[in-house]
Amino acid sequence: MLAHQRNTELAITGVLFYANERFMQVLEGEEEAVRALYELIKCDSRHHSVIAYADKSIVERSFGEWAMAFQPSSPWQAMELAGYLGPTDVAVEVASLSSSDKKLFDLLRSFTLP
Numbered sequence: 001m002l003a004h005q006r007n008t009e010l011a012i013t014g015v016l017f018y019a020n021e022r023f024m025q026v027l028e029g030e031e032e033a034v035r036a037l038y039e040l041i042k043c044d045s046r047h048h049s050v051i052a053y054a055d056k057s058i059v060e061r062s063f064g065e066w067a068m069a070f071q072p073s074s075p076w077q078a079m080e081l082a083g084y085l086g087p088t089d090v091a092v093e094v095a096s097l098s099s100s101d102k103k104l105f106d107l108l109r110s111f112t113l114p
């Protein structure tokens with residue numbers, strides 16, 4: 001099953017950045033669904049050293065319209081991986097992020113920038 005299909009079924013939204021062989025991903029959804037997907041992603045042998053930087057409840061989604069928004073620097077490998085892309089359509093400035101989340105988001109995103 002493609003990632004975006006599963007995400008749609010599980011009502012998971014988020015964003016996925018990829019560059020320099022690193023991913024940064026935000027997963028949003030019901031706690032049980034997010035935890036189950038995170039376990040699945042962690043066990044994916046295509047990558048390693050998975051780190052959770054934040055894990056908390058939220059009042060509303062910041063990427064609610066996206067089954068997995070994708071902001072690539074080099075989209076092709078991740079296109080295969082995620083099966084869902086809207087490379088140029090993602091608003092990197094997300095108004096609904098709190099100021100602390102925005103700092104975290106920018107920091108993590110910087111790891112994937114060229």
Ligand SMILES: Cc1cc2nc3c(=O)[nH]c(=O)nc-3n(C[C@H](O)[C@H](O)[C@H](O)COP(=O)(O)O)c2cc1C
Nearest residue numbers: 001002003004006007023025040041044046047068
């Ligand atoms: C960086 C990264 C992000 C991923 N994100 C998702 C995701 O958001 N949703 C998803 O279903 N699978 C995602 N995957 C794929 C899962 O790890 C897993 O391979 C896939 O869900 C297994 O599905 P399948 O066995 O039906 O092919 C991601 C994998 C990687 C490496």
